[in-house]
Amino acid sequence: MTLRADRLRVRVGAATLLDAITLAARPGEVLALIGPSGAGKTTLLRAWSGELRPTAGAVTLAGVPLAAIDPRALARARAVLPQQASLRFPLTALEVVLLGRLPHPSRGESAADLAIAGEALALAEADHLAERLASTLSGGEQQRVQLARAFAQIWEPTPAQAQRVLLLDEPTASLDPGHAARILGRVRRFARATRAAVVVAIHDLNAGARCADRLALLDGGRVVAHGRPAAVLTPARLGRCFGAAFDLFTAADGGFAVHPRLLADETDETYEPWKTP
Amino acid sequence: MSAAWRAPTRRLRPRVVLGGLALVVVVAALVELSVGAATIDVPQHLRCLAGEATGCAAGERYILLSLRLPRTLVAAVVGCGLAVSGAAMQGLFRNPLADPGLIGVSSGAALGAGVAIALEAGAELLPFGLTLPALAFAGGLAATCLVHRLAQVRGQTSVTSLLLAGIAVSALAGAVIGLLGYIADDQQLRDLSMWLLGGLGGASGDVLLVLVPTVAIACALLWRRARALDALMLGEAEAFHLGVDVERLRRRVVAEVALAVGACVAFTGVIGFVGLVVPHLLRGVVGPRHRLLLPAAGLGGAALLLLADAAARTVLAPAELPVGILTALLGAPVFLSLLARARAAEVA
Numbered sequence: 001m002t003l004r005a006d007r008l009r010v011r012v013g014a015a016t017l018l019d020a021i022t023l024a025a026r027p028g029e030v031l032a033l034i035g036p037s038g039a040g041k042t043t044l045l046r047a048w049s050g051e052l053r054p055t056a057g058a059v060t061l062a063g064v065p066l067a068a069i070d071p072r073a074l075a076r077a078r079a080v081l082p083q084q085a086s087l088r089f090p091l092t093a094l095e096v097v098l099l100g101r102l103p104h105p106s107r108g109e110s111a112a113d114l115a116i117a118g119e120a121l122a123l124a125e126a127d128h129l130a131e132r133l134a135s136t137l138s139g140g141e142q143q144r145v146q147l148a149r150a151f152a153q154i155w156e157p158t159p160a161q162a163q164r165v166l167l168l169d170e171p172t173a174s175l176d177p178g179h180a181a182r183i184l185g186r187v188r189r190f191a192r193a194t195r196a197a198v199v200v201a202i203h204d205l206n207a208g209a210r211c212a213d214r215l216a217l218l219d220g221g222r223v224v225a226h227g228r229p230a231a232v233l234t235p236a237r238l239g240r241c242f243g244a245a246f247d248l249f250t251a252a253d254g255g256f257a258v259h260p261r262l263l264a265d266e267t268d269e270t271y272e273p274w275k276t277p
Numbered sequence: 278m279s280a281a282w283r284a285p286t287r288r289l290r291p292r293v294v295l296g297g298l299a300l301v302v303v304v305a306a307l308v309e310l311s312v313g314a315a316t317i318d319v320p321q322h323l324r325c326l327a328g329e330a331t332g333c334a335a336g337e338r339y340i341l342l343s344l345r346l347p348r349t350l351v352a353a354v355v356g357c358g359l360a361v362s363g364a365a366m367q368g369l370f371r372n373p374l375a376d377p378g379l380i381g382v383s384s385g386a387a388l389g390a391g392v393a394i395a396l397e398a399g400a401e402l403l404p405f406g407l408t409l410p411a412l413a414f415a416g417g418l419a420a421t422c423l424v425h426r427l428a429q430v431r432g433q434t435s436v437t438s439l440l441l442a443g444i445a446v447s448a449l450a451g452a453v454i455g456l457l458g459y460i461a462d463d464q465q466l467r468d469l470s471m472w473l474l475g476g477l478g479g480a481s482g483d484v485l486l487v488l489v490p491t492v493a494i495a496c497a498l499l500w501r502r503a504r505a506l507d508a509l510m511l512g513e514a515e516a517f518h519l520g521v522d523v524e525r526l527r528r529r530v531v532a533e534v535a536l537a538v539g540a541c542v543a544f545t546g547v548i549g550f551v552g553l554v555v556p557h558l559l560r561g562v563v564g565p566r567h568r569l570l571l572p573a574a575g576l577g578g579a580a581l582l583l584l585a586d587a588a589a590r591t592v593l594a595p596a597e598l599p600v601g602i603l604t605a606l607l608g609a610p611v612f613l614s615l616l617a618r619a620r621a622a623e624v625a
Contacts, residue, residue: 051514075520082515088371089510089565102508103520153519 007057032212039218041201075103079153100152120152139174184211298576305583351480358492360578363552368506384450385420410543417539475546475601495537503567550608
């Protein structure tokens with residue numbers, strides 16, 4: 001079961017946020033969306049979650065347009081990690097994760113749901129936070145709790161939909177490097193083991209390259225490049241997209257990293273918009 | 278399943294909470310039945326209620342069965358309806374400080390009542406003195422419909438526009454009520470201000486016949502929204518991701534709250550702070566999940582209004598204070614202290 005965008009266009013008011021997007025998230029694979037701020041990464045995730053209706057083109061899950069799928073049935077197969085969560089009610093972390101079980105017949109109220117919530121919290125390295133009020137947690141802790149909720153939502157295959165979709169918007173934005181590396185590794189294993197189609201919108205190019213099977217580079221609402229990480233992340237292309245010069249570093253084991261240079265102070269001595277004495 | 282995965286333990290168990298609150302409601306109802314211009318002690322009125330002719334004077338029997346029993350039931354039902362509506366509104370607006378009056382239902386009902394009082398000539402429009410409640414109820418529903426329509430932009434209602442439309446419609450209703458008060462004669466003006474203060478003096482068997490089914494149906498429907506309201510705590514997009522049709526949920530909750538609050542306000546006038554304070558207070562005890570919060574708020578609201586009315590009938594006995602004054606007098610300081618404590622906990 002593949003999550004597909006086909007000649008997708010999304011317009012909000014006069015602004016065209018996405019145009020001519022043809023891209024698929026395949027079962028068992030991690031697809032990372034990269035690109036500059038405002039390129040349309042989050043908008044594509046929102047279209048793929050069913051939250052935004054396409055202006056033109058189609059978004060389909062296993063060939064069925066998302067709009068034609070009952071929201072609750074869709075929720076049993078597709079989980080979303082939001083970029084940031086705002087919680088104004090005193091829910092504990094465990095209660096937040098249990099909300100992920102809401103679309104299922106047991107409604108998050110069975111012993112099995114409780115067990116799943118516990119395991120999902122452990123998977124997201126947040127099991128020690130279970131009894132804490134979610135609103136009192138740090139940004140990184142909240143993010144792991146929300147990730148646990150997303151895992152719990154699609155923990156097991158449902159009879160109607162054997163396949164699962166996991167959409168993550170900046171899952172590592174507030175995480176320290178250690179947590180980020182372990183969480184992304186687990187996301188990748190989750191995709192492999194459950195045959196879930198996983199899409200990650202991520203700013204960190206190297207983290208995206210390491211955890212994803214394929215990268216899609218977005219710019220101005222279009223897919224500029226798409227394919228294996230090493231093929232997409234060329235310094236020349238990144239330079240055009242991000243407006244910075246990139247260096248490519250290669251490790252002995254074949255791994256690689258790209259890094260931008262500090263531009264203004266290195267190359268342009270005349271750039272001084274501030275006042276100097 | 279390891280021992281670490283029990284439900285959160287810092288909260289009281291649901292059965293304990295609901296059982297305890299039910300007990301408080303029973304005690305509050307007995308207090309409400311006992312106190313007043315004539316004090317009737319509990320064993321005495323239990324005998325009367327049981328229908329024993331012996332040991333129960335005809336006068337006491339009349340006071341209990343025809344005056345206090347309907348009043349007790351109305352107080353319980355209205356308190357329940359207001360508090361459940363408040364809890365649902367706080368969930369819908371994702372704001373623990375939301376009030377059922379936000380969607381314009383109370384001010385619309387007040388306008389309806391004002392019109393009924395000013396057009397005294399129409400008092401015979403409906404039998405049993407139902408003209409005023411009927412107009413108030415219609416006003417409440419009409420104002421809510423107007424607010425909902427005004428808040429719609431391209432078929433979507435946002436919480437912000439709902440709030441703004443509610444404020445605007447309430448202000449408009451307030452202005453028209455002011456105008457009605459200006460042109461009214463002294464007696465009408467007094468009737469109108471008494472009604473706006475809220476009181477349970479109009480309680481009767483006929484009132485119960487209309488009030489009980491309306492509030493019961495509205496509360497039962499709101500209880501069915503409990504899980505969707507839980508999902509909404511995470512945010513609107515997140516609720517959709519969890520399979521909730523947020524637009525439909527919003528429409529239904531607004532309609533059901535308008536029904537419950539409209540029916541309550543129509544018979545009792547505006548009784549403030551019950552819908553705001555009770556859910557807010559209980560959320561700290563039972564947690565924010567609506568499956569438990571809604572019934573707990575219902576019981577808590579019933580108990581609070583019963584006790585408030587008992588107090589309202591005794592502090593100035595034999596005269597009685599409008600209960601709306603009392604709930605505001607007690608509710609506002611309690612609310613402020615809650616806010617202060619919450620702020621202190623945040624800073625600490």
